[in-house]
Amino acid sequence: MTDRPISLVVVDDQATVREALAVMLDLAEDVNVVATATNGAEAVEAAREHRPDVVLMDLNMPVLDGVGATGKIRETLPDTTVLVLTTFDDDESILAALQAGASGYLTKEADRTTILHAVRTAAQGQTVLSPEVQRRLLALAAKPAPPAEPDLALTAREREILGLIGDGLRNPEIAAALVISEATVKTHINNLFAKAGFHSRADAVRYALNYQNGRRQQ
Structure with a gap:
């Protein structure tokens, strides 16, 4: 300064x-x-x-x-x-x-x-x-990590949306990025949360960040 x-x-x-x-x-x-x-x-x-x-x-x-x-x-x-x-x-x-x-x-x-x-x-x-x-x-940081990646049977679209959640995008921004309706985004997120056992969007963000970091280190 x-x-x-x-x-x-x-x-x-x-x-x-x-x-x-x-x-x-x-x-x-x-x-x-x-x-x-x-x-x-x-x-x-x-x-x-x-x-x-x-x-x-x-x-x-x-x-x-x-x-x-x-x-x-x-x-x-x-x-x-x-x-x-x-x-x-x-x-x-x-x-x-x-x-x-x-x-x-x-x-x-x-x-x-x-x-x-x-x-x-x-x-x-x-x-x-x-x-x-x-x-x-x-x-x-003290919370247990979400399920490991191999346990998540996500579709390609659900993985894509998970990555965008990790990037900090909200539902309207995800819809615009993927050129789909916000209602469709919500449906995918509901399915994603059910499969992954996420209780909040913060869980999804934490998992996305951990998964992305793991992929970079491989």
């Missing part, structure tokens, strides 16, 4: 939240809010235009959600760090965001001091996770 302020893009689809965050963070002498965005697509455009140090990213947004936007930003702008700030702290959201390339994850219960510290930490290339997120990740 240099002595220049941290350049920051604030992304949230709720105007009051977005504007309050932008004003609050821009008051810090070492932070410069260079742009705001109302959805993931705008976030990607703003990031490409301003090349900020950090993008403060909401998750549940129209057009393109925060997970999809995070993946696109990290793919094209490796020097830009994405810090998630969201109301969601479920396993699926956490895993999807981190898999997409987010370097930090906070909930909107965080106060100004915590958010500012997280922005500064993320700008230094370090990972920052709220205590509740850390607890969830530790709990996930």
